[in-house]
Amino acid sequence: xIPATFDYARPGTVEEACAALAEAGEDAKVLAxxxxxxxxxxxxxxxxxxxxxxxxxxALREIRDEDGALFIGAMATHHQVMRDPLVRxxxxxxxxxxxxxxxxxxxxxxxxxGALAHADPAGDLPAVALALDATFLAVSAERGEREIAAADxxxxxxxSALEPDEILVGVRVPKLGAGWGVHYEKFxxxxxxxxxVGVACAVRRERGAVEAARVALTNMGPTPVRAAEVEDFxxxxxxxxxxxxxxxxxxxxxxxPPGDLHGSSEYRAHLARVLTARALTAAASA
Amino acid sequence: xxRVRVEVDGATYEDDVEPRLLLVHYxxxxxxxxxxxxxxxxxxxxxxTVLMDGLSVKSCSVLAVQADGREITTVEGLGIDGVLHPLQxxxxxxxxxxxxxxxxxxxxxxxxxxxxxADPSDEEIREGLEGNLCRCTGYxxxxxxxxxxxxxxxxxxxxxEVTP
Numbered sequence: 509x510i511p512a513t514f515d516y517a518r519p520g521t522v523e524e525a526c527a528a529l530a531e532a533g534e535d536a537k538v539l540a541x542x543x544x545x546x547x548x549x550x551x552x553x554x555x556x557x558x559x560x561x562x563x564x565x566x567a568l569r570e571i572r573d574e575d576g577a578l579f580i581g582a583m584a585t586h587h588q589v590m591r592d593p594l595v596r597x598x599x600x601x602x603x604x605x606x607x608x609x610x611x612x613x614x615x616x617x618x619x620x621x622g623a624l625a626h627a628d629p630a631g632d633l634p635a636v637a638l639a640l641d642a643t644f645l646a647v648s649a650e651r652g653e654r655e656i657a658a659a660d661x662x663x664x665x666x667x668s669a670l671e672p673d674e675i676l677v678g679v680r681v682p683k684l685g686a687g688w689g690v691h692y693e694k695f696x697x698x699x700x701x702x703x704x705v706g707v708a709c710a711v712r713r714e715r716g717a718v719e720a721a722r723v724a725l726t727n728m729g730p731t732p733v734r735a736a737e738v739e740d741f742x743x744x745x746x747x748x749x750x751x752x753x754x755x756x757x758x759x760x761x762x763x764x765p766p767g768d769l770h771g772s773s774e775y776r777a778h779l780a781r782v783l784t785a786r787a788l789t790a791a792a793s794a
Numbered sequence: 795x796x797r798v799r800v801e802v803d804g805a806t807y808e809d810d811v812e813p814r815l816l817l818v819h820y821x822x823x824x825x826x827x828x829x830x831x832x833x834x835x836x837x838x839x840x841x842x843t844v845l846m847d848g849l850s851v852k853s854c855s856v857l858a859v860q861a862d863g864r865e866i867t868t869v870e871g872l873g874i875d876g877v878l879h880p881l882q883x884x885x886x887x888x889x890x891x892x893x894x895x896x897x898x899x900x901x902x903x904x905x906x907x908x909x910x911x912a913d914p915s916d917e918e919i920r921e922g923l924e925g926n927l928c929r930c931t932g933y934x935x936x937x938x939x940x941x942x943x944x945x946x947x948x949x950x951x952x953x954x955e956v957t958p
Binding site for chain 1: 796812813814816819835836837838840843846849850851852854855856857859860903906907921922924925926
């Protein structure tokens with residue numbers, strides 16, 4: 509289908525973008541890479557009055573080193589992120605998970621910030637951002653910049669903490685130090701499909717034991733979920749198949765997974781347990 | 795209405811476009827480039843894949859206005875003076891098409907893949923084409939064709955220009 513009509517603005521700077529968004533009002537949408545939004549427009553599941561296209565805001569594509577953290581510009585494409593030497597060195601979990609997003613053509617257009625602001629619980633990157641304790645930087649014309657912790661950013665199904673007049677500028681991701689292994693375990697029906705369940709996992713090993721673990725789940729509720737019970741259980745235990753399996757048993761605790769034609773909520777809970785054990789195992793040996 | 799200036803298959807076009815006009819509709823309906831088909835409404839099938847500034851994109855998920863100032867290559871821009879591109883020839887010779895609907899997208903996605911990886915394994919070819927669906931399910935011959943074309947493109951015949 510052809511999208512409904514909309515006004516279109518193509519700002520060149522963040523300031524212009526904020527001004528355009530403020531002026532366009534509540535029924536405007538920010539267009540990042542468009543790989544989620546364009547299908548919604550075409551299916552007329554979304555029909556904003558105006559699109560503010562960030563495609564030409566070059567400053568938002570930057571990925572930079574900020575001492576203890578990486579700053580990933582919201583408009584950095586998946587293609588760019590998964591190849592970026594800084595990301596690969598200091599946030600390899602992001603590189604690994606991004607490589608599983610959709611397909612090469614979509615990754616050429618789709619952006620890191622767009623995928624996060626879209627807040628689709630079946631998207632891969634929200635759980636990754638949550639597991640890595642990322643901080644989101646938003647800006648509006650009226651109120652300037654503010655920071656939002658990952659734990660506060662994902663509010664509900666397809667709903668982020670961004671206000672209608674706010675633009676996501678980028679995400680600050682604390683660097684993982686030495687000793688961390690990471691893995692993103694994704695279960696999907698076909699190569700390019702969304703995760704039925706996914707597990708983002710980072711494990712720090714010290715002398716044969718797990719010193720700390722970060723685990724977050726994709727598509728196990730209306731938002732990505734941190735598997736706190738798994739993290740608490742596994743910390744301090746020896747690296748072994750049985751301890752990872754026991755930890756995985758706790759993965760579905762406190763979650764409310766959806767049921768749909770790809771799987772019932774019980775099936776997703778089962779997947780979360782199995783995949784979490786696999787993700788821990790893989791991360792501990794990475 | 796925004797005005798766009800786009801280079802498509804080596805020719806420059808200037809047009810006024812509605813913001814909601816999709817790139818694939820611009821190519822087909824305004825420029826007559828019907829070599830690029832429309833397969834789905836959901837960015838799934840990859841039939842409409844073209845190159846934008848050298849990178850594969852699904853032209854149903856890009857607005858025409860976003861192509862302003864960019865360079866687009868469609869399947870129609872591959873052959874030179876009636877001589878098929880090695881990928882086109884390999885698809886023909888390896889019987890890599892049945893109904894042919896997915897073929898333009900497959901070829902453009904394969905071209906993007908070979909730009910990054912001149913000698914891909916079968917598995918890498920399958921991964922590189924994961925965004926392109928063949929409903930005839932003729933993937934075996936598609937993989938074979940891409941492998942064959944890759945070989946030819948690595949050692950092009952002297953009398954043949956190979957682009958891009």
